[in-house]
Amino acid sequence: MTKTTTGAMGTQARVFEPSPAQPAPVTSTGAYAWLRENLFSGWLNSLVTIGVVALLMTLLPPLFNWLFFDANLSGSTQADCTGDGACWVFIKVWLQPLLYGSYPTESLWRVNLSLVLLFGTLASPFWLPKHLRNKVDIAMLLALPFIAIIILDGRLLGLDYVATDYWGGFALNLFLAAASIILGMPLGFLWALGRRSQMPMARSICVILIEFFRGTPVLALFFMGSVMLPLFFPEGTNVDKLLRVWIVLTLFMAGYMAEVYRGGFAAIPQGQYEAADALGLSFWQTTLLVILPQVIKVSMPNILATAVMLFKNTTFLMIIGIFEVLSTAQNALTNSNWLGGFSTEAYLFVAVVYWVCCFSMSSVAAHIERKLDTSHRS
Amino acid sequence: MTNASSSTKGQGSAPAFYNNPHIRAVFYQILLVAALGYFLLTIIGNTLANMEARGIKTGFDFLTTTAGFDILMSLIPYDASYTYLDTFYVGLLNTVLVSAIGIVLATIVGFIMGVAYFSPNWLIRKASVVYVETFRNIPLLLQVFFWYFAVLAALPNARNSLNLGDAFFLNIRGLYLPKPLEEPGAMVVYVAMAVAVVGTWFFVRYAKKKQDLEGTQLPTFRISLAILLGLPILATLVMGVPFHLEYPELKGFNFRGGITIIPELMALAIALTIYTGAFIAEAVRAGIQSVPKGQTEAARSIGLKDSKIMKLIIVPQAMRVIVPLLNSEYQSLVKNSTLATAIGYPDLFTVFVGTSLNQTGQAIEIVFMTIAVYFAVNMTISFCMNWFNRRVALVERK
Numbered sequence: 001m002t003k004t005t006t007g008a009m010g011t012q013a014r015v016f017e018p019s020p021a022q023p024a025p026v027t028s029t030g031a032y033a034w035l036r037e038n039l040f041s042g043w044l045n046s047l048v049t050i051g052v053v054a055l056l057m058t059l060l061p062p063l064f065n066w067l068f069f070d071a072n073l074s075g076s077t078q079a080d081c082t083g084d085g086a087c088w089v090f091i092k093v094w095l096q097p098l099l100y101g102s103y104p105t106e107s108l109w110r111v112n113l114s115l116v117l118l119f120g121t122l123a124s125p126f127w128l129p130k131h132l133r134n135k136v137d138i139a140m141l142l143a144l145p146f147i148a149i150i151i152l153d154g155r156l157l158g159l160d161y162v163a164t165d166y167w168g169g170f171a172l173n174l175f176l177a178a179a180s181i182i183l184g185m186p187l188g189f190l191w192a193l194g195r196r197s198q199m200p201m202a203r204s205i206c207v208i209l210i211e212f213f214r215g216t217p218v219l220a221l222f223f224m225g226s227v228m229l230p231l232f233f234p235e236g237t238n239v240d241k242l243l244r245v246w247i248v249l250t251l252f253m254a255g256y257m258a259e260v261y262r263g264g265f266a267a268i269p270q271g272q273y274e275a276a277d278a279l280g281l282s283f284w285q286t287t288l289l290v291i292l293p294q295v296i297k298v299s300m301p302n303i304l305a306t307a308v309m310l311f312k313n314t315t316f317l318m319i320i321g322i323f324e325v326l327s328t329a330q331n332a333l334t335n336s337n338w339l340g341g342f343s344t345e346a347y348l349f350v351a352v353v354y355w356v357c358c359f360s361m362s363s364v365a366a367h368i369e370r371k372l373d374t375s376h377r378s
Numbered sequence: 379m380t381n382a383s384s385s386t387k388g389q390g391s392a393p394a395f396y397n398n399p400h401i402r403a404v405f406y407q408i409l410l411v412a413a414l415g416y417f418l419l420t421i422i423g424n425t426l427a428n429m430e431a432r433g434i435k436t437g438f439d440f441l442t443t444t445a446g447f448d449i450l451m452s453l454i455p456y457d458a459s460y461t462y463l464d465t466f467y468v469g470l471l472n473t474v475l476v477s478a479i480g481i482v483l484a485t486i487v488g489f490i491m492g493v494a495y496f497s498p499n500w501l502i503r504k505a506s507v508v509y510v511e512t513f514r515n516i517p518l519l520l521q522v523f524f525w526y527f528a529v530l531a532a533l534p535n536a537r538n539s540l541n542l543g544d545a546f547f548l549n550i551r552g553l554y555l556p557k558p559l560e561e562p563g564a565m566v567v568y569v570a571m572a573v574a575v576v577g578t579w580f581f582v583r584y585a586k587k588k589q590d591l592e593g594t595q596l597p598t599f600r601i602s603l604a605i606l607l608g609l610p611i612l613a614t615l616v617m618g619v620p621f622h623l624e625y626p627e628l629k630g631f632n633f634r635g636g637i638t639i640i641p642e643l644m645a646l647a648i649a650l651t652i653y654t655g656a657f658i659a660e661a662v663r664a665g666i667q668s669v670p671k672g673q674t675e676a677a678r679s680i681g682l683k684d685s686k687i688m689k690l691i692i693v694p695q696a697m698r699v700i701v702p703l704l705n706s707e708y709q710s711l712v713k714n715s716t717l718a719t720a721i722g723y724p725d726l727f728t729v730f731v732g733t734s735l736n737q738t739g740q741a742i743e744i745v746f747m748t749i750a751v752y753f754a755v756n757m758t759i760s761f762c763m764n765w766f767n768r769r770v771a772l773v774e775r776k
Contacts, residue, residue: 232421
C-alpha cells in the first residue's frame with residue numbers, strides 16, 4: 001500500500017498510506033457485545049441472567065395485573081372494588097385527607113399558596129436576578145415558615161381561623177420538615193461554631209447540646225416534646241402541639257447539622273482564615289463571608305441527606321398523635337366504610353409520594369457530590 | 379482632645395481593655411453561663427410547680443412498686459406481679475434482642491447488596507441500585523407498617539399454617555421453630571466449642587508468626603474452619619448427640635412447644651434489616667469505590683490473584699471508609715428500634731416510656747433512664763467499632 005513517487009532530485013520517497021480500517025467484529029460492538037459483556041460473560045453469569053429473568057417473568061405480570069389491569073378506579077365506595085386488582089377507589093376517596101388532613105375544603109387554596117411559596121423560595125436562585133440572590137434569598141427563606149403559619153392560621157389576615165388541630169396530611173409533613181430544616185440550619189451552624197470556639201464554657205455547652213440531640217432516639221425527643229416540654233413552661237400556659245413538635249424537630253435538625261458542618265469546617269484550608277485575617281476582616285466577617293459559603297458548598301450532599309432523613313422522620317409524629325400522612329392513612333384503614341383490607345394500597349400510595357420527594361433530593365445530592373468530586377478514581 | 383488621643387494611639391499604647399480578646403472571652407462566657415443558669419432555674423422552677431399542681435411524685439421509689447401489667451414477650455421470667463424495675467429489664471432485653479438481630483442481618487444484606495453493585499452481571503448491578511434507592515427513600519415507619527399490617531397480617535391462621543417439614547410453621551400468630559433441648563453431656567459440647575474458638579485463635583497467631591518468619595503460608599482459613607466446626611461436631615457425636623428437638627405442635631387453636639417468634643418482632647426485624655441494609659449497601663459501595671484503581675493495577679502487576687487482591691488490597695482499604703459509616707448506621711438502627719412502639723413490640727420504649735410512664739406519670743425519671751440506656755448502647759457500639767477500626771480496618775504503614 002505504499003506509493004512510490006519520484007522526487008525532483010530523482011530520489012524515491014515512500015509515503016505511507018494506511019489501509020481503511022476493518023469494521024469491528026460483530027462480537028465487540030452494538031447490542032450483541034453489550035449482551036455478551038453484561039449478561040452472558042460466562043456460564044455462571046448466563047445462569048444468573050436466566051434465573052433473574054425467569055424470576056421477573058413470574059413476578060412482574062401478576063404485579064402489573066394487580067397494579068393496573070385488574071385495578072378498580074371508578075366509583076366512590078368499597079362496593080365498587082369488584083376486581084381482583086388494587087382498589088384505587090380507596091385512594092381516590094381519601095386523597096384529600098391524605099394530602100391536606102382535615103383542613104377545610106374551601107380554604108385549601110391557603111395550603112396550596114403556602115406550598116407554592118415554599119417551592120418558589122426554594123427555586124428562587126434560578127429566577128431571582130443575580131445581584132439580589134444573596135441579599136433576598138436568605139431573608140425569604142427565614143421568613144417563609146412564619147409567613148406560611150400566618151397564611152395557614154388566617155387570623156392575622158382576617159381569613160377564617162383554622163386551628164392547628166385541622167392541619168394534617170402530607171402537606172403537614174412537608175411544612176414541618178421545611179420549617180425545621182430552615183431554622184435548624186442556622187442554629188446548627190451556631191452550635192458548630194461554638195464547638196470550635198476557644199471558650200471552654202461555650203464549647204462544652206455546644207458539645208452537650210449536639211451530642212444530646214444526636215444520641216437520643218427521635219421518638220424519645222418527640223415524647224419529651226409532648227410529655228415533658230409542657231412541664232417546662234409556666235403553669236397554665238398551653239403551648240400548641242405543633243409548635244412543640246416544631247421546636248423539637250428544629251433542635252434535632254440543628255444537632256445533626258452541627259455534625260455535618262463540622263466535617264465541612266475540616267475541609268476548609270487554614271490559608272482561608274489567614275487570608276481573611278490579612279485583609280483585616282473581623283471574626284464574623286470571616287465566618288459569614290469567607291468560611292460559611294465554603295462550608296455549605298462542601299457539605300451540601302450531607303446537608304441534603306440529613307434533610308431527607310428529617311423529612312422521613314416526620315412520619316414518626318403519628319405515634320404522638322399528629323395527623324400527618326401516615327396517621328391519616330391508618331385512620332382511613334380503620335374507617336368502618338373501608339374495612340376491606342386496603343393497607344397495601346394505602347402504604348403503596350404514601351410510599352410512592354415519599355419516594356418521589358426523597359429520591360429527587362437524593363439525586364440532587366448525588367449530582368452535587370459528583371460535581372464537587374475532583375479525584376481520579378476508578 | 380482628639381489630638382491627644384490620636385497621639386497616644388500612635389505611640390502604640392495597649393488597646394482598651396474591652397478590645398482584649400481574653401477579657402472578652404471571659405465576659406462572653408460569664409454572660410452565657412448566666413443566661414443558661416437563668417434558663418435552667420426557670421425551667422426547674424416551672425417543672426416543680428407544674429408537677430406539684432398535677433400531683434406527680436418525684437424520685438425513683440416507683441421502681442420497686444408492682445407494675446401490674448403483662449408484657450407480650452419476655453426473655454426473662456416476668457408476670458404482672460413484678461416491679462417497674464423488672465419491666466425496665468424486660469424492655470431493655472427486648473430492645474437489645476431486636477437490635478442485635480437487625481444489626482447482624484442488615485450487615486449481611488448490606489454487604490451482599492453493596493458488593494452486588496460491582497457484579498459483572500448487568501441485572502444484578504441494577505438490582506442492587508433499585509434495592510438501595512427504593513428502601514432508603516421510604517420512611518422506616520411506613521416499612522414497619524407494611525410488613526406488619528400488609529404482609530404478616532395476610533398470613534393464614536394457625537390451622538392452615540405454612541409448614542416446612544413439620545418443624546417450621548408460619549402463621550398469623552408468628553413463626554414457630556423447633557427448640558433444641560439439652561440432655562446430660564451437652565456441657566462437653568459447649569466446652570468443645572470454647573476450646574475450638576481458643577484453639578483457632580492460637581492457630582491463627584501461630585500461622586501469622588510462621589509467615590512472618592519463614593514466608594510460608596498455611597491454608598489458615600480452611601484449617602480454622604475445620605477446627606471450629608470439627609471439634610463441636612466430634613464432641614456431639616462422641617457424646618451420642620446429647621440434644622433433642624422439641625417440635626411445635628398444633629393443639630387446639632394454637633401451637634405449643636418450640637420457639638415462638640411473635641409477628642411484631644418479625645415485622646420490626648425485617649423492616650430494620652431492609653432499611654438499614656440499604657444504607658449499609660451504600661456505605662460498602664462508597665468504600666470499595668474509594669479505593670483508587672491504581673491499587674488494583676499495582677496489585678495485578680506484582681502478580682497477585684484476583685481473590686488475593688480483594689482480600690489483601692481492596693478490602694482493608696475499603697474498610698477504612700466502611701467501618702465509620704457502619705458505626706453510625708448501627709447506632710441509628712438501635713435508635714430506630716424505638717419504632718417498635720408503633721406496632722406494639724414490647725421494647726424498652728413501648729414498655730417503659732409507654733406503659734410504665736402512663737401508669738406512674740413520672741415522665742422525667744423514665745425518659746431520662748431510657749435516654750441513658752440508648753446512649754449507653756450506642757457508646758458500646760461506638761467503642762467496639764472504633765476498636766475494630768484500629769485493629770482491623772486501619773492498616774497504616776508503620
